[in-house]
Amino acid sequence: MTKGPLIMDNVVTEIGDRILTIRLNRPDKRNALTRPMYSGLADALEWAEADASIRVVVLAGNANCFTAGNDLSDGMIEGPEGPHGRFMRALTECGKPIVAAPSGIAVGIGVTMLLHCDLVYCGSHTSFRIPFVPLAVCPECASSYMLPRLVGHHRASEILLTGAAFDAITALELGIVNGVFPNDQVEEIANAKAVLIATQPPTSVRTTKMLMKRSIAADVREAINVEIEHLVRLQHGAEAMEAVSAFKEKRRADFSQFS
Numbered sequence: 420m421t422k423g424p425l426i427m428d429n430v431v432t433e434i435g436d437r438i439l440t441i442r443l444n445r446p447d448k449r450n451a452l453t454r455p456m457y458s459g460l461a462d463a464l465e466w467a468e469a470d471a472s473i474r475v476v477v478l479a480g481n482a483n484c485f486t487a488g489n490d491l492s493d494g495m496i497e498g499p500e501g502p503h504g505r506f507m508r509a510l511t512e513c514g515k516p517i518v519a520a521p522s523g524i525a526v527g528i529g530v531t532m533l534l535h536c537d538l539v540y541c542g543s544h545t546s547f548r549i550p551f552v553p554l555a556v557c558p559e560c561a562s563s564y565m566l567p568r569l570v571g572h573h574r575a576s577e578i579l580l581t582g583a584a585f586d587a588i589t590a591l592e593l594g595i596v597n598g599v600f601p602n603d604q605v606e607e608i609a610n611a612k613a614v615l616i617a618t619q620p621p622t623s624v625r626t627t628k629m630l631m632k633r634s635i636a637a638d639v640r641e642a643i644n645v646e647i648e649h650l651v652r653l654q655h656g657a658e659a660m661e662a663v664s665a666f667k668e669k670r671r672a673d674f675s676q677f678s
Contacts, residue, residue, distance in 0.1 A: 426444070427458075427459035427462060427463070428453070428455035428456050428458065428459045429443070429444050429445040429450075429453070429455075429456050429459070430442070430443060430444065430456055430459035430460055430463060431444045432463045432466075434472075434473065436613075436614055436617060437472060437473060437474040437475065437617040438473070438474065438475045438476070438477055438610070438613045438614065438617055439463065439466070439467045439470075439473045439475070439476050439477070440476075440477045440479060440610075441460065441463045441464070441476060441477065441478050441479070442479045442480065442481075443456070443479070443480045443481075443485065443486050444481075446481060446483075446484065448487070448490065449484045449486070449487035449524060450480045450481075450484050450485065450486040450487060450529075451486065451487045451488065451489065451490035451491075451493075452486055452488065452489055452490060452493075452528060453490050453493040454493055454494070454497075454501070454502045454503075455502075457502035457503050457505070457506040458502045458505070458506075460506045460509070460510075461502065461505040461506040461508075461509040463476075464476065464506070464509035464510060464513050465509050467513060467515050468509070468512075468513050468514060468515060473515060474515060474516075474616070474617040474621050474624070475515060475516050475517075475518060475613040475614075475616050475617045476513065476515055476516070476517045476518070476613075477517075477518050477519075477520060477606075477609055477610060477613050478517060478518070478519040478520065478532070478536065479519075479520045479521075479606050479609070480520075480521065480522070480523070481522075481523070482522050482523060482542065482602045482603050482605075482606075483522070483523040483524075483602070484522075484523040484524045485520075485521035485522060485523060485524060485525040485529050485545070486524070486525065486526065486527075486528065486529035487524055487526045487527075487529070488526035488527025488528050488529055488550075489527055489528060491663055491666060491667070495651070495654055495655070496559075496647070496650055496651060496654060497651070498647060498648070498651055499643070499644045499647050499648070503559070503647070504643065504644075504647055507559070507560050507561070507643050508640075508643065510532055510535050510560075511535045511560075511561065511636075511639050511640070511643065512636075514625050514628060514629060515625065515628075516537045516538070516613075516616050516624060516628055517535070517536040517537050517538075518536065518537065518538045518539075518540075518609045518610075518612055518613045518616070519532070519533050519536040519538070519539045519540070519609070520539075520540055520541075520605045520606045520608070520609035520610075521533065521539070521541045521542070521545055521596075521605075522541060522542025522544070522545050522602040522605045522606075523542060523544065523545060523546075523602060524545070524546055525541075525545055525546070525547050525548075526547075526548045526549075526550065527548070527549060527550065527551065527559075528559065528560060529547075530547050530548070530549050530562075530595070531549065531558065531559060531560035531561075531562040531565075531566075532560055533595060533596070534560070534561070534562060534565040534566060534569065534595070535560070535561070535565070535639075537628060538597050538609070538612055539595065539596040539597055540596060540597055540598050540599075540600060540605050540608045540609045540612070541587050541590060541591075541596045541598075541599055541600075541605060542587065542599070542600065542601065542602030542603075542605045543587050543599050543600065543601055543602065544587070544602050545586070545587045545590070545599075545602070546584050546585075546586060547584065547585050547586070547587075547589075547590050547595070548582065548583070548584040548585070549562065549566075549578055549579055549582060550582035551579065551582065551650075552579060552580055552581070552582050553582040553662065553672070554582075554659065554662045554663070554666070555653060555654075555656065555658035555659040555661065555662040555672075555674070556650050556653045556654050556659055556662075557646060557649050557650050557653055558579055558646055559643070559646045559647060559650055560643065560646075561638075561639045561642035561643045561646065562579070562646075563579070563642060563646060564635075564638055564639065564642035565639070565642075566578065566579065568635075569593070569594055569595070570593045570594065570595075574593065587599045657677065658674060658677050661673065661674065
């Protein structure tokens with residue numbers, strides 16, 4: 420079965436070989452995510468979950484950029500029932516395997532969503548960064564739960580509290596990605612793995628994924644909701660206003676006045 424492409428607010432979807440490819444397609448803004456894009460991502464993942472002909476999902480951007488994270492000009496992040504929360508639930512509750520192919524730039528949600536994918540292959544020149552603290556907000560997509568569980572508390576603290584960038588080899592060492600390849604080959608590698616999984620017995624594949632995820636499912640749901648509540652509160656604060664102003668004015672934020 421082949422169908423597509425279907426374009427939904429800078430999110431392009433296409434089906435082939437029983438695989439649904441979901442592509443972020445806003446290259447002029449480095450694939451920065453808007454609320455309509457979050458809704459499009461959620462729609463596509465819910466489609467994959469409901470359509471028996473789809474066995475695997477591939478998440479991709481382009482060779483130069485996966486996503487620069489949230490578009491700060493798109494307004495405030497809404498509560499758990501908004502498009503951001505809906506996308507996170509669709510991602511974390513998808514019963515079909517998800518293979519991600521980030522390359523170029525992966526920032527914020529562009530990194531935290533990878534923690535919930537089943538296989539991740541990245542470009543050798545990919546730069547990862549989770550800058551929630553420098554933006555005066557807090558982690559989302561259950562990353563405050565998933566990242567320490569994956570890499571340990573100390574390394575998670577270094578990533579989350581400093582917001583410093585790290586490279587593809589570091590991501591591989593931390594276990595965030597399965598493999599590192601030239602940027603222009605990453606999607607081909609991811610697709611090959613997706614095709615391999617799509618040829619496996621589908622009920623066995625879904626059951627195996629469910630069994631691996633079941634012990635953390637409730638904690639992930641709770642973490643997503645608690646994080647969003649704190650994020651909504653923090654983004655209205657004076658510290659966040661200073662961070663956003665500094666970002667727009669291309670200057671270093673000054674938090675010295677806050678206690």
